[in-house]
Amino acid sequence: MATVTKTRNSIRFRGRSFLALVLAPEHPLQEWFVEFDDLLRRSPSFFIGRAVVLDVTMLNLDKATLADLIAKLYDRKVRVMGVEGAKASALGLGMPPAMSGGRVVDVPEPVDETPEAVAAEAAKPKSAPPPQLVPSTAPSLVIDHTVRSGQSIVFPEGDVTVIGAVASGAEIVAGGSVHVYGPLRGRVLAGTTGNPAARIFCHKLEAELLSIDGLYQTADEMDAALLGRPAQIWLKDDVLNFAALD
Amino acid sequence: MAKVLVVTSGKGGVGKTTSTAALGAALALSGQTVCVVDFDVGLRNLDLVMGAERRVVFDLINVVQGDAKLSQALIRDKRCEHLSLLAASQTRDKDALSSEGVARVIEELREKFDWIICDSPAGIERGATLAMRHADMAVVVTNPEVSSVRDSDRIIGLLDSKTMRAERGERMDKFLLLTRYDPARAERGEMLKVDDVLEILSIPLLGIVPESQAVLSASNLGSPVTIANPDSAPARAYLDAALRLMGIDVPITVPTDKRSLFGALFGRRVA
Numbered sequence: 001m002a003t004v005t006k007t008r009n010s011i012r013f014r015g016r017s018f019l020a021l022v023l024a025p026e027h028p029l030q031e032w033f034v035e036f037d038d039l040l041r042r043s044p045s046f047f048i049g050r051a052v053v054l055d056v057t058m059l060n061l062d063k064a065t066l067a068d069l070i071a072k073l074y075d076r077k078v079r080v081m082g083v084e085g086a087k088a089s090a091l092g093l094g095m096p097p098a099m100s101g102g103r104v105v106d107v108p109e110p111v112d113e114t115p116e117a118v119a120a121e122a123a124k125p126k127s128a129p130p131p132q133l134v135p136s137t138a139p140s141l142v143i144d145h146t147v148r149s150g151q152s153i154v155f156p157e158g159d160v161t162v163i164g165a166v167a168s169g170a171e172i173v174a175g176g177s178v179h180v181y182g183p184l185r186g187r188v189l190a191g192t193t194g195n196p197a198a199r200i201f202c203h204k205l206e207a208e209l210l211s212i213d214g215l216y217q218t219a220d221e222m223d224a225a226l227l228g229r230p231a232q233i234w235l236k237d238d239v240l241n242f243a244a245l246d
Numbered sequence: 247m248a249k250v251l252v253v254t255s256g257k258g259g260v261g262k263t264t265s266t267a268a269l270g271a272a273l274a275l276s277g278q279t280v281c282v283v284d285f286d287v288g289l290r291n292l293d294l295v296m297g298a299e300r301r302v303v304f305d306l307i308n309v310v311q312g313d314a315k316l317s318q319a320l321i322r323d324k325r326c327e328h329l330s331l332l333a334a335s336q337t338r339d340k341d342a343l344s345s346e347g348v349a350r351v352i353e354e355l356r357e358k359f360d361w362i363i364c365d366s367p368a369g370i371e372r373g374a375t376l377a378m379r380h381a382d383m384a385v386v387v388t389n390p391e392v393s394s395v396r397d398s399d400r401i402i403g404l405l406d407s408k409t410m411r412a413e414r415g416e417r418m419d420k421f422l423l424l425t426r427y428d429p430a431r432a433e434r435g436e437m438l439k440v441d442d443v444l445e446i447l448s449i450p451l452l453g454i455v456p457e458s459q460a461v462l463s464a465s466n467l468g469s470p471v472t473i474a475n476p477d478s479a480p481a482r483a484y485l486d487a488a489l490r491l492m493g494i495d496v497p498i499t500v501p502t503d504k505r506s507l508f509g510a511l512f513g514r515r516v517a
Contacts, residue, residue, distance in 0.1 A: 148403025
């Protein structure tokens with residue numbers, strides 16, 4: 001622990017992912033709304049507090065019909081936060097923003113909340129309590145080769161360990177800590193999912209950019225005395241701290 | 247068993263085409279049958295360096311698209327009977343290369359030659375990725391300066407992920423060919439040293455080709471330097487590199503041009 005340097009505060013960016021339900025109405029809309037109202041009747045609380053993205057890829061709507069569709073959903077207390085697959089001309093001022101991409105994940109099923117169904121559910125014999133969950137270890141990713149320029153390792157789930165170099169122009173993005181057993185010449189972004197306890201360790205510090213929980217520092221701002229040495233970097237009181245490990 | 251070798255670098259102007267011609271000729275001189283293939287569609291140069299520009303009738307694109315047979319497009323070298331050239335098209339662009347067509351041409355070449363040397367275009371786009379796609383081994387040509395080294399690193403990453411071998415989970419042999427090296431300038435700190443480059447790229451060294459007037463003279467003559475001036479320093483470096491490609495262990499040296507006493511005393515060029 002020879003050298004400890006501090007840095008100034010800077011603007012912070014965080015990546016965070018939220019779960020949204022994607023609602024994809026189908027033609028004819030009249031009939032679709034009948035089905036939808038039926039669902040709402042059985043599970044009135046399903047859409048409460050849920051972010052909803054409207055997928056209109058199959059519909060090919062103009063601006064007026066799309067606005068009408070969103071208004072009809074609004075009347076049913078469904079708040080549309082984004083629209084996927086709409087023509088650019090159908091969007092604009094006053095309309096939700098266009099969205100694309102997204103990863104498919106599991107969503108909860110609507111629960112039947114009608115009095116009869118609730119009663120039937122209550123009448124069922126209680127099943128055995130769920131088995132005790134074994135505390136799982138935090139996931140980690142081990143890369144046992146050099147990460148070359150232009151390669152990007154993205155692992156939001158946890159720690160990344162690289163056995164080899166991280167070349168200039170390469171990038172490691174981890175939700176947890178990053179360990180590099182070799183020269184670190186590229187970029188490392190640790191704790192990207194909002195984890196200020198994440199740290200960066202490297203065998204030889206020659207990084208272009210280092211970031212923990214959105215606070216970053218470029219090579220220019222790093223203490224020259226640490227360059228080329230084994231080092232660790234951590235975050236304390238929103239300040240990146242550097243220390244040599246030799 | 248035919249070997250497909252790609253000569254690549256990422257960065258332009260580092261000596262891919264020169265090295266392709268010189269290594270191809272060196273392998274051919276040792277009795278192996280060699281075909282050098284120009285993948286730089288639209289900016290073809292290998293035919294010039296090989297001195298065959300006035301004999302090109304059909305090219306790689308014609309064969310890839312099935313307009314000509316491979317045998318019609320191959321140009322036999324006049325100086326070395328084991329050496330053939332498959333030229334690129336100057337009038338087309340890289341989109342004319344189809345992935346299936348290239349695969350078929352490479353398979354056909356494998357039946358005819360011991361070595362198929364693919365001269366990759368600069369960059370990491372279609373031409374470069376198709377040139378490396380079917381390779382068994384790669385020669386990464388690098389100049390001792392930072393931008394070339396970083397681009398080479400990027401190319402090594404692509405060789406390890408985008409080639410057929412990598413996708414089958416097999417090993418892809420990669421060798422570093424350091425070109426335009428000037429030991430005196432490296433010593434003065436004006437150029438990266440061999441060890442610096444090796445430390446960053448961490449792949450085996452195939453050879454060090456010194457910066458030399460002989461390379462330019464040979465290009466202008468339209469002859470690979472290993473044929474035009476086999477006693478010159480770069481030619482000796484390429485001949486040794488070719489031996490290493492064939493699996494013969496030759497110690498790595500930086501060949502130098504012989505100088506007269508006067509030259510040795512006063513011959514240092516102004517950098």
